[in-house]
Amino acid sequence: MNVATVPQDLAIDLRQLVMTIANAVDLVGVDDLLHGRRVGMLARDLGRQLGLDEKAQILLYDAGLLHDCGVASSCAHPRLLRDLEWPGAEAHCIRGGELLRDFAPLASLAPIIRHHHSRWDAPESQSLPPDVARFANVIFLADRIDALLGPFHGDLTTLAHAEEIRMRLAAARGSLFAPDLVDAFLELSQGDRFWLGLQPDAVRQYQTDMEAFRDLWLVTWQEFRRCTEIFARILDAKSPHTERHSRGVSLLAGHLAGRMGMDVVTCERIAVAGLLHDIGKLKIPGAIIDADGALAADEFELMKTHSRGTLEVLQRLQAIEEIARWASYHHETPDGEGYPFHVAGDALPLEARIINVADVFQALAQDRPYHRPLEAAEILAILKERAASGKSDASVVAAVEADLDNCHRIALCRPSQ
Ligand SMILES: [Fe+2]
Ligand SMILES: [Fe+2]
Ligand SMILES: [Fe+2]
Incomplete structure (x- = not known):
């Protein structure tokens, strides 16, 4: 007789899984519940503007959703949301990368998240595989756009600050961010439409639209156990x-x-x-x-x-x-x-x-x-x-x-x- 010793493989929709983890991360103690979702959206739109294919764009959306999964406590987050560069940011990048690398379906996001606060001109970025360096830098820029916008989400005055934010990020062209990435951002962010799209309702609608990109994976039980570890460690961090x-x-x-x-x-x-x-x-x-x-x-x-x-x-x-x-x-x-x-x-x-x-x-x-x-x-x-x-x-x-x-x-x- 054949007695099963582990539960059957599971058909997991990776998109739903990513959104579940992202929503859990957003609850760890951030003061802005939409930060991950907004960064995902910005990263995908920047990817499209750069001419990347759909697969790469979706990867950027997922990486954006999960980029802060290594945040270890409520106190680390406000700092991450305010400053353009912060040396202490490294810890949550390392932890985030470690959290995802053992679960095969999300492992490709691990190196991107590991380097999402790395400067473009830093030697470590130059030595990364080109795609990883490029994607990590897109997440870095998307994250900093939202960091600079942070104080204005509540009072909906983003438009009044748009030019100031564009100029501040343009000044980091070739240092923090790749030159062509900054060019893509400056092009994308001309006019009101881009900024109005960052309002809470629009971000939520964007997430709903992204759910249509189903991505079914057959995951073994052992692999799924590694995924449950991600949740357990996010809860530990709380x-x-x-x-x-x-x-x-x-x-x-x-x-x-x-x-x-x-x-x-x-x-x-x-x-x-x-x-x-x-x-x-x-x-x-x-x-x-x-x-x-x-x-x-x-x-x-x-x-x-x-x-x-x-x-x-x-x-x-x-x-x-x-x-x-x-x-x-x-x-x-x-x-x-x-x-x-x-x-x-x-x-x-x-x-x-x-x-x-x-x-x-x-x-x-x-x-x-x-x-x-x-x-x-x-x-x-x-x-x-x-x-x-x-x-x-x-x-x-x-x-x-x-x-x-x-x-x-x-x-x-x-x-x-
Ligand atoms: Fe962030
Ligand atoms: Fe309980
Ligand atoms: Fe309990």
């Missing part, structure tokens, strides 16, 4: 407190599923749901996530929206629809009193119940600013109470009890002795 939590939940949920007799394929899928379960926290302000005391009532209400956010972030990825649902149900409880969907009984799958228990377990086991790490026996006592009152699934809690020390070790991502 807050040090979520770091390790998702990984612990993933490992523990997969382990418990196996202990409960689920097949290897299901265990793998549950582990992915565990890894992604809190991705909706990207939508919650960092100050609330990192709060080291009890939350005020309205803050707690906002915090409770994060599991719906998980579904919203992942919903473009049809290939993992079921995994996304399990993940977004992680605060639902068997008694129907959980949130935000209030699913109960048969409508609440065992897979989601496992993630719920793993989530509670890991959070209690971890050192958090507002509580000390609990011992395994203390965690079990809490879980049993939850099971008795319908807040957690009793069969899952029984599986924890039968293998308590291992569960504790796994939740804390510690290797077996």
